[in-house]
């Protein structure tokens with residue numbers, strides 16, 4: 001009867017190195033994800049799980065809104081990101097000045113006169129250094145995309161992001177239709193202008209937000 005072949009010392013060392021190398025690769029590829037079938041590797045730590053809490057998984061969604069529709073879009077983006085497993089804070093821009101808890105930022109503004117709101121531009125200008133140090137995505141909410149042929153204006157609407165782009169380059173830009181509630185517009189002249197535009201059929205009054213499109217954009221974000 002033949003004896004089972006014995007492993008030489010060299011073969012044993014090679015096999016050991018291959019097993020350890022494979023395990024290390026599996027650990028680093030999977031990180032510390034909770035759905036990872038590989039048990040957490042005690043020797044490798046990803047930069048996101050540094051002890052001492054220097055960096056967290058938190059994502060910040062900030063917005064500037066006048067009548068509330070952009071706030072609603074920000075909430076929906078936050079919920080979609082949270083459903084992917086991220087911890088998310090959704091805040092008005094004025095309430096945030098410390099970015100250390102956040103590894104990524106999503107910022108959005110309502111459009112007035114073809115521009116992000118002044119406080120939103122001020123926010124990007126003031127925080128450009130912090131924003132440039134982490135993945136940054138930007139979105140806008142407007143009525144032009146709610147027009148019947150609104151999609152034909154998408155590339156024009158995209159130019160309204162240029163002032164933001166010139167300060168911090170977003171990894172992605174979301175362009176969304178918003179809501180028009182004429183009674184909520186404070187200035188009489190603006191109310192008149194918008195009543196006229198609705199009468200002329202430029203755009204409809206009411207909520208034109210497309211939650212499916214907003215969710216799809218948020219799901220596609222690589223932050």
Ligand SMILES: Cc1cc2nc3c(=O)[nH]c(=O)nc-3n(C[C@H](O)[C@H](O)[C@H](O)COP(=O)(O)O)c2cc1C
Pocket residue numbers: 064065066067068069070071110111112113114115141142143144145177178179180181185190
């Ligand atoms: C004074 C004013 C100016 C606006 N200017 C534009 C504009 O230039 N282009 C556009 O597409 N929508 C414009 N809109 C529509 C808003 O962008 C839209 O209603 C948006 O959903 C409002 O966001 P909010 O509810 O967060 O304030 C304007 C709205 C107002 C009240």
